[in-house]
Amino acid sequence: MPYSHAPLVTPSEQPATDAGADIRLVVTDMDGTLLDDDKRAPDGLWEVLALLRERGVLFSPASGRQYATLARQFAEVAEGMVFIAENGTYVVRDGVELSSDPLDPAVAHGVVRATRQLVADGVDMGAVLCGKKSAYVERTDEAFLAEVRRYYLEHRIVEDVTAVDDDIIKVALFDFGSAERTTAPALEPFTATHQVVVSGEHWVDVMNRTANKGAAIRRLQHDLGITPAQTMVFGDYLNDLEMLDTAEWSFAMANAHPEVVRRARHLAPSNNDNGVLRTVARMLDLPVTDS
Incomplete structure (x- = not known):
């Protein structure tokens, strides 16, 4: 979700990345990361997801949002996609639960x-x-x-x-x-x-305590045989911190909370500058416009 303070960096300050890296898993937060401040998906999203699928790269939204909400947002391309919903407490692929971490009802109450x-x-x-x-x-x-x-x-x-x-x-x-x-x-x-x-x-x-996006990603990496070196993650807020630790290619958005910027290895352009797709395209050398 969006951080209200001014960005600490600008897209021009993003460090160089390795085009053509062996990436097998791309995980991104939604609000304040993939979506712009008006909650709109970036231009070119479906084209990039199609290219990732062709290359055998799994794209996974990791969000505080509900599974049903995420599934509707990605309905056109949901087949085979892993949805890390509710901040990692509920993970679903093709309608089948992969993992969950329910609360004790007494605690919830x-x-x-x-x-x-x-x-x-x-x-x-x-x-x-x-x-x-x-x-x-x-x-x-x-x-x-x-x-x-x-x-x-x-x-x-x-x-x-x-x-x-x-x-x-x-x-x-x-x-x-x-x-x-x-x-x-x-x-x-x-x-x-x-x-x-x-x-x-x-x-x-x-x-x-055991529930977070990072724990969900580590289980997914283990099950699919994907390493941190083959993983890219993008986040902007405090519920993304553990997720950043699962990937060698961890990116904080330019609009991210200061603690997220400190925790990530790399910086990406802001959510309003199509930072996720621009970075994915550069890293994987995809034939899409960097705009």
Whole structure:
């Protein structure tokens, strides 16, 4: 998801890369990385994905977004694609679950209760209980639901999210203010046993300690016999940090959070400058326009 501060680098500062490198896996975050700030896919995406498929390169979206949302976005090319959804807690290929990391219901319900208390204290926020079948919310106003719809195609409004019958893999919290300054600190009690990850300016995710995009990628690499040297990853926010450690070709976007820039090995042009596709085309020497 987009970082609100000005970029630390410009595309012209991107270091040189090795055209024609032996890349077998390309993994990219969505919001603030592959998509521009208006949530639009870059020009040339389908052409590049077709070229990658011809070369036997697996392209995998890795996002905090729901599997159903990602599958719809890539419906034209979804066959054979691995979707790393819900920040790595749910990984699916051709409709078949490859891995998941469900939360203990008691923990999920505890996060919901903490959220309700924050709302009672005047924080303008809401919880999204993320299940394998659907996402579930209690808050019903249009402003909140508009944000939910961005990331959760399958979502249901229920009276009590703690009463749903589903495997819960994550609790996502949307704060209309600053998630990093307000919501995340309030959830500090959960950090002793679980992850509390700021995944965007307004979003915080609570997951198992073992769940992240990086863990999902490492399992995928192991299963497919792909090495870090054959892997490219792109990210922009704090929920992408572990993912960057899985690849020798790890790229922070020019618009990335400062910690992401420090963690990545390389820099890519910003999400608004088609940074992912430009870098992939250069690295793999694809016959597409660098624009």
